[in-house]
Amino acid sequence: GAVVSQHPSRVICKSGTSVKIECRSLDFQATTMFWYRQFPKQSLMLMATSNEGSKATYEQGVEKDKFLINHASLTLSTLTVTSAHPEDSSFYICSARDVRGLAGVLSTDTQYFGPGTRLTVL
């Protein structure tokens, strides 16, 4: 259980185009999903917290108009990188918080990560 998928796993696009990345929780409901970015040899950097049915909360320094997040359902959140530029090339990872732990015990902190999306902007 607790599987999170991301699509696409890899995308290469031209500068100026927009790219949409999907994050799905496959076997549980996720009221909260998180979007991270990871640069080579660095830890994950939280970009934004996405709550189902409401606006995302962005971390300081993350442009909300550039990284559009939509969390329309309890199992799907999307990140759209608008007008992508080469400096946006990175590894983007989503995670979903399972409001009940694997044993059914209320657990609000366990996050399950998607496999990530490698974005390359030419």
Added chain:
Amino acid sequence: EDKVVQSPLSLVVHEGDTVTLNCSYEVTNFRSLLWYKQEKKAPTFLFMLTSSGIEKKSGRLSSILDKKELFSILNITATQTGDSAVYLCLGGSNYKLTFGKGTLLTVNP
């Protein structure tokens, strides 16, 4: 500002060795400490610790939390080459997770 500090940042051992990875944290409204293993892609969940002094075990891996000293360790016994990865420690509060920089573990044959 919340922070999570892991040590060492990198470690090289031989198969069969036992390793201990360290994590100290300063997290406001602390709720839990989480350990993840990250290989080539996204992190995979290992442990979530909420209570002090209770060891959690999964095969050759075990972890324990000391809420008084704000510290956790992750032990791996009889290491194998497949244990080579970055091990991430995260401090969970009411609203977010704070990441440590990770420990890069390399297990040589």
